[in-house]
Structure formats: C-alpha cells, structure tokens
Amino acid sequence: MVDFEKGNGLIPVIVQDFQTLEVLMLGYMNEEAWQKTQEDKKVTFYSRSKERLWTKGEESGNFLHVKGYHIDCDKDTILIKAQPEGPTCHTGTRSCFNTDYNQNFIAELERIVQQRYAFPSDESYVNRLRGRGINKIAQKVGEEAVETVIAALTESEHDFINETSDLIFHLLVLLREKGISLETIAKNLENRHQ
Numbered sequence: 001m002v003d004f005e006k007g008n009g010l011i012p013v014i015v016q017d018f019q020t021l022e023v024l025m026l027g028y029m030n031e032e033a034w035q036k037t038q039e040d041k042k043v044t045f046y047s048r049s050k051e052r053l054w055t056k057g058e059e060s061g062n063f064l065h066v067k068g069y070h071i072d073c074d075k076d077t078i079l080i081k082a083q084p085e086g087p088t089c090h091t092g093t094r095s096c097f098n099t100d101y102n103q104n105f106i107a108e109l110e111r112i113v114q115q116r117y118a119f120p121s122d123e124s125y126v127n128r129l130r131g132r133g134i135n136k137i138a139q140k141v142g143e144e145a146v147e148t149v150i151a152a153l154t155e156s157e158h159d160f161i162n163e164t165s166d167l168i169f170h171l172l173v174l175l176r177e178k179g180i181s182l183e184t185i186a187k188n189l190e191n192r193h194q
Contacts, residue, residue, distance in 0.1 A: 003075040004031050011076050015043055015056075015088070018067040018081035019111055020104035024088040025096040027056070029078065041066045043082055062086035106168065106182070113176050126173055134177050140170045 004011055010028045017024055027045035029037065033053050036044040040055070043064035047054040057063030064082040071078055089096040116126035129137055144167040151160040175182065 001075065002031075002034060002071055002078065004034075006074075006076040010046060010048075011078065013043075013045065013078045013080060015064055015080045015082050017104075018083055020107040022095055022099070022104055023097060024064070024082070024084060024094070025056075034078070037066060037080070043080055056088075057085060060086070060090070062088065064088065106172070109169065110172050110176070110182050113172050117176055129170075129173060130177065134174075137170070137174050137177050141167070141174050144170050 002011060009030050011034075013027050013029050015024045015027070016022065027043070028048060029044070030046040033044045033046045036053060036055070042055055042057070043066060044053055044055040046052075055063070063085045064080070065085060066080055066082055068081040069078055070081075084094065087094055089098075091098075113126055116124045117130065120127040120130075122128075129140065144163065148160070148163040148167045151163040155163075172182075175185070
C-alpha cells in the first residue's frame, strides 16, 4: 500500500524501461492516478501544471505500458517498469534525462531481434539468417568468434570493436533462435558469481 499522505497527496514515480533498465522519466501521482495506472496498465500521472490526471502519451501516442512496479521501503515512491511506445520525452528523445547513449543498448538490440522474428521481412538480415536455419546461425557465431580473437591479437582496436560487435549481434540471434533471453543468461551469471 502506497502512503500518499507523506507527500501531501503526491508521490514521486520513477519510470524505467523494463528491458534496458534505462530511467526514462520522473513524474508524480496522486491516489487516483495510481489507481488508473494499475487499471489501464498505462502510466498516468497527476500533472501539477495542468492540475489534472495525465496519461503519458494521451496526445503523442507515446504511451508507457506498465510491465511491473516496485514500491520503496518507505512506501512513498514507486518504480514503474514500462515498455515505451516511442520516445518518452516531449523533445523526441527516448529518456527525459538526455543521456549520451543508451547504456543498455544490447538489451534494446535483443528486443529488435525479437521484433524481426515476430514480424519477418525480406529486407531483414535477421530474417534471411533465420531462414538458413540454426546450423548457419551457430556457424556465424563461430566465425565471428574466430574473427574477434584474430582482431584482438593482430588488428587495430577499431577492427576488434567491429568484430566484437558482430559476435554479440550474432550471439543474440542464436539466443533468440534457441528461445533463451539475455535475462536468463544474466541470472545464470549472477548465480555463478555468488
């Protein structure tokens, strides 16, 4: 249960991309906005300037679809994990905090690969590779791994970065082909670390 009394009826709400974990924005909710957010599964704030409920995306179509939430230990702040439908900021950027780059782009790239699987297109390299089967995908991962090792030992830093990028990309395609998410790999690594 959220304690709305501590903030005179308003509490801060941090919205985070549910996949990349990037902080997208900060807003405020009253109890009515919180109820509407839970019912509609779209983030709704109380706009202090408009003095009314405001569903993020109601004008732009860039909704924030709720995937989960956490209430802090003092019960006066909410962290919402959401799937953004387009840019979050009114300036057209993905985050209101204008970070230099998406620090979790690999998770976003995983989402792009998933979209290529869900909506195949003849122009898509992912779709063409997928059409050649798991053996070809696995072979590409092996080729890129060898090229990455060679670049690390004998080529420039630029070449090494490019080959590493190719390896990670093809590994994401192989993970998708096997139905395994980055989250599964991350949890496995975390468990092995303990």
